[in-house]
Amino acid sequence: MSQEIKPVRIGMMSFAHMHATSYAASLTRIPDAELVGIADDNPERGKDMAKRFKTQFFGSYEELLQQDIHAVIVCSENIKHKDLVIKAADAGKHILCEKPLATNIEDGKEMINHCKKHGIRLQTAFPFRFSPAMIQAHQAVMSGQxxxxxxIKGANRSKCPGGWFTDLEQSGGGAVMDLTVNVADLIRWITGAEIDSVYAEISNRINHKDFDDAATLTLTMNNGVFATIDPGWSKPESYPFWGDVTLTIVGTDGAIWVDLFKQKMNLYSDQSSSGSWEYWGDDIDMLMVKAFVNSVAFGLPVEPSGEDGLAALTTVVAAYESANRRIPIKTVDIGCNPAV
Amino acid sequence: MQRVALVGAGGMGATHAASYGKIQNAKLVAVMDIRPDAAADLAAHYNAKSFSDAQKMFDEVEFDIIDICTPTPWHIDYVKIGAAAGKHVCCEKPFGRTLEQCREAIEACEKAGVTLFIAHVLRWFPEFKKAKELIDFGAIGSPAVVRTTRGGGFPHGWNNWFANFEWSGGAVLDLVIHDFDWLLWTFGPAERVFAKGLYNSGIPEKDYALITIRFRSGVIAHVEATFATPGGFKVSLEVAGDKGVINFDNTDAAPLVIGKWQTESSGPGVPVPSSPMSVSPYYLELQHFVDCIEEGRKPAVTPQEAMDAVALALAAIESIKTGAPVRL
Structure with a gap:
């Protein structure tokens, strides 16, 4: 019944998260999308980025939202996701929000409900679901192979991003907040089950500061499957790549190993002091942004949704509580009903 | 010259026998197995006598060392018999099926004044030795997170004993006891353990566990134990510290790959990677033990350390059963 929107006009809200540059670059490469403008509460950064992506800078989020745009991409500090999502929903814009969706469950619920009330499609930025290797792994599982x-054994490690990521006031948490949700989402997607309980060992032994940077989480799903996640800022500066994403899926008839960023080559150059790994696989950020643009263009449901973002966030909240209390934490006990 | 009597002519017994065959100051003189044919076959290779009855072996053969390669629950019986007869004891890992068995074995050997060595061969594996050296040297700074992987398909032994969890303890006790010993050796005592696994799940010929250990030092270790995954035996190790990371994966560290075209007689033409060494870790381990006996030194693995590894494995199994973390 609804007409196809073409092109989908999109604004970017904040470039605090480095993924914003990747998403903006994606928009410039997607024929049916148009990057209309950038707003950022750091005007210097916003102007730089507007120049880099040959688009307009707006002095406030309100001004951006008054433009004739269909959707926004939110890449602020974690703690500001809620305000920006609610502003955008009030202005009737569909939203792609950087992960984690929020820093606590109440905020996440409020964002989802607010978007629902205003008929807004809210997508959580989980690009790993768009990896061709991951899609094939998912299909192999679904077809019973x-x-x-x-x-499931999962891991997502990176170098320490520094900046606001290590300022708990703005990030809401360290490596566990930053890196758990993407893998938790994959585990939910692949098992088709919800997270029943979480046990976590968390430490700060990489940086020895007030933020967590090393951990092991154990998840029990409501269908009995167990899984672990290593979310760590445990790659040293000298590491030849930004990090890794791996998943081992063990079944009754076999196993699947996924190493998402394995498509890379070794580079040894006298122009740098150490070797590096150069990735040549698909740009999964682009595939994810394309899916969002498509959903807006054709009025289709978004996936992964805000609800998926909240379910993944529940893992994080439960993990911090588990590490404090040294017991497994049931997700229902922290206000998240997996069935809803 | 140390004369060795081997008990248990299964896979590990054959490996130990081959090592004694190369050790200058040791000689395999007897092989005992309750399966007379298995004992005779292995003994014949080394000009040793074969027995299917332990008492008969003790009566008829003079030897200095008893090397125990039986299934786990019978380790304790042969340790006791050997110690009582004044023999030095080499016992395959895991030390015992219960802590009580370990304690009894230690007491029996102390009382008899014989040396007890538990064969934690990983300490002689060059990649694990190298990793510990690098860590101790400070190459990665202070360690923070450790990840290990070990295993492949389900092992098959006498009477399918690995599938009897009351006997073998599954992958958690039988397999990753190797990693537990290396972790305790490298990172010190463990504080608590939390584990999930298929222990005794009833799924035939499958065991898989993911184990998280918190050490007193604050180090977090994650151990994957698998008797459930196809594609050959996999071993990997990764240690991340505050100044760097080391990682090792046996599937990447294969300097030799032999690939053959498929023929009707050879079966599927799957290339087989391998990592050959001039000397085997089993040889190095047993040479160390024999030298310790000859020179009156204490072996590098103490019975208490071997018992600590069993304690960690049993705590992981308890955590799998109860769903709660277990303090050590």
Missing amino acids: IGKILA
């Missing part, structure tokens, strides 16, 4: 899933 490894039988019934028994367990």
Whole structure:
């Protein structure tokens, strides 16, 4: 019934998160999308980025939202996601929000409900679901190639991003907040089950500061599958790549190993002091942004949704509580009903 | 010259026998197995006598060392018999099926004044030795997070004993006891353990566990134990510290790959990677033990350390059963 929107006009809200540059670059490469402008509460950064992506800078989020745009991409500090999402929803714009969706469950729920009330499509930026390797792994599981899933071992490690990421006032948490949700989302997606409980060991032994940077989480799903996640800022500065994303899926009839960024080559150049790994696989950020643009253009549901973002965030909240209390934490006990 | 009597002519027994065959100051003189044919086959290779009855072996053969390669629950019986007869004891890992068995074994050997060595061979694996050296040297600074992987398909032994969890303890006790010993050796005592696994799940010929250990030092270790994954035996190690990271994966560290075209007689033409060394870790381990006996030194693995590794494995199994973290 609804007409196709073409092109989909999009504004960017904040470039605090470095993924914003990747998403903006994606927009410039997607024929049916148009990057209309950038607003940023750091005007210097916003102007730089507007110049870089040959688009307009707006002095306030309100001004951007008054433009004739269909959607926004929110890449602020974690703690500001809620305000920006609510502003955008009030202005009737569909939203792609950087992960984690929020820093606590109440904020996440409020964002989802607010968007629902205003008929806004809210997508959580989980690009790993768009990796061709991950899609094939998902299909292999769905078609029963490894039988019934028994367990999953996941990891997502990177170098310490520094900046506001390590300022708990703005990030809401360290590596566990930053890196858990993407993998938790994959585990939910692949098992088709919800997270029932979480146990976590968390430390700050990489940086020895007030933020967490090393951890192991154990998830029990409501279908009995168990899984672990290593979310760590544990890659040293000298590491030849930004980090890694890996998943081992063990089933009754076999196993699947996914190493998402394995498509890379070794570079040894006398122009730098150490070797590096150069990635040549698909640009999964672009594939994710394309899916968002498509949903807006054709009025389709977004995936992964705000609800998916909240379910993944629940893992983080439960993990911090588990590490404090040294017991497994049920997600229902922290105000998240997996069934809803 | 140390004369060795081997008990248990299964896969590990054959590996130990081959090592003694190369050790200058040791000689395999007897092989005992309750399966007379298995004992005879292995003994014949080394000009040793074979027995299917332990008492008969003790009566008829003079030897200095008893090397125990039986399934886990019978380790304790042969340790006791050997110690009582004044023999030095080499016992395959895991030390015992219960802590009580470990304690009894230690007491029996102390009382008899014989040396007890538990064969934690990983300490002689060059990649694990190298990793510990690098860590101790400070190459990665202060360690923070450790990840290990070990395993492949389900092992098959006498009477399918690995599938009897009351006997073998599954992958958590039988397999990753290797990693537990290396972790305790490298990072010190463990504080608590939390584990999830298929222990005794009833799924035939499958065991898989993911184990998180918190050490007193604050180090977090994650251990993958698998008797459930196809594609050959995989071992990996990664240690991240505040100044760097080391990682190792046996599937990447194969300097030799032999690939053959498929023929009707050879079966599927799958290339087989391998990592050959001039000397085997089993040889180095047993040479160390024999030298310790000859020179009156204490072996590098103490019975208490071997018992600590069993304690960690049993705590992980308890955590799998109860769903709660277990303090050590």
